[in-house]
Amino acid sequence: MGQLNQISQIAALVKQTAHQAGFELAGIAPVRDLPELDHFPDWIEAGYAGEMKYMEARDKAGQLKRASLRSAAPWARSVIVCAINYNTANPYSTQVGDSERGWISRYAWSREDYHEAVMRRLRVVEDQLRNEVGERGQNETVSQLNCDRKSGLDLQKQPRSGARMQPTAGAVGNKHETAEPQRGERLIATQSRDAMATATEPPALQTHCYVDTGPLVERVYAKYAGVGWIGKNTCILNQKMGSWLFLGVILTSLELEPDLPAPDRCGSCTRCIDACPTDALIAPYQLDSNKCISYLTIEKRGAIPEDMREGMGRHVFGCDICQDVCPWNRKAPATSAAEFQSREGLVNPALDWLAEMSAEEFLEKFRGSPIRRTKRTGLRRNAAIAVGNSGDPRFLPVLKKLVADEDSIVAQSAKWAVEKLSRPAASSSESYAEKS
């Protein structure tokens, strides 16, 4: 069988396995310097990553790792991008007018943290790829195909780095990227040869799965894998599925036939930009995290800057406004994945319950939930601010207790909320909801 034929069979098998594993969409992107990545250094330079220092990780040469896979993972030739629908049939959280209840973003209602749910499925695809390449024989599928196809990158010239069970080049020591594969991540090599391979031996197949934590801007590769286009709200949108999608990627040393990039279908629409309550979408395709409610409620540690608090409305974890208003989400189907069905009480949680939540209840209620990321302090801080934005004076007794809270971040946020609720009702989350 022809080599190209074999390689396209592998690509087809990978996609088929991805579908069987529960991904609605899967495609293959090439590893090259894609034009969208040119914007990444500017984004970092402008400070739009806020306090997310892991976004600024650099290699030994001082280059931003996420700006180029060619330096962050020099062995990688293709990125398999998989996407899974997490949409549920629940209405948008901000449609719930009850001022006693807060808004949690759709992705966080899930029964299991998406990192684990997506990683488990990626492993199925990775294992199938490994088995397939193993069965067909390394010589044919990995070495000869990659080198014969003259991609401009000759695998034989790449450093072999011992090949087997080797962490990726230049990982950094922070929460998102570590030198060793993290929990749920693996680096596999199908070839069980001596690490001191000779120059005539084929290089090992390497693969590495990532959900969020890899040194790459997943959405750019999703575009080139044909999964969807990058919308003006910066999210990946698929014509049939909308944007309620989680992404997972498998980097592989195998050079697979790339898919065609998805064409941009935003047209003249600017609904997401117009609806963003905090003007975080500073221009089409450009988000300033410092202004984004998702960043403020999930990633930001310490106190939330005062000038950002009012715009947060009753959001307590994440924000979906720029996706809720997107016309491509109007007919987005609901997921059948059990892990992404909503947990009881999370769609529109009672704000006083969150603000007063004990450490034990936080751990118990949010076991295996992405909400753990903001920690109890963050969640209670967010709830206190949401209460301030509720316009509902019935919260004043609760807030007055919180002003004396031992957690100074919560106490400070509650003090702001008391002042806000005590002011004449000029701005509440009702006026906020009008914008969206």
Ligand code: B12
């Ligand atoms: C950091 C991060 C965040 C940050 C920053 C978001 C951002 N837009 O960058 C914060 C905390 C704000 C965030 C929020 C959310 N996130 Co987030 N996040 C990430 C993470 C870890 C890195 C993203 C990144 O690299 N950003 C860097 C910037 C520069 O990229 P960018 O804004 O996408 O910009 C690119 C393009 O827009 C492009 N571009 C294209 N055309 C043009 C044209 C011009 C003129 C310019 C200037 C630029 C440009 O340039 C940039 C690339 O260099 C990824 C996982 C990953 N490893 O990729 C998840 C990820 C992007 N997040 C995800 C999700 C689900 C969310 C939220 C929906 C969660 C929520 N409900 O609150 C929101 C969505 C907010 C939004 N509108 O983006 C999903 C997105 C899935 C999808 N369908 O797109 C991802 C892929 C996680 C996953 N594994 O599924 N996130």
Ligand code: SF4
């Ligand atoms: S997630 Fe919310 S705050 Fe962030 S850009 Fe979208 S609408 Fe704006």
Ligand code: SF4
């Ligand atoms: S709301 Fe409009 S501009 Fe924004 S992502 Fe959707 S289609 Fe694109």
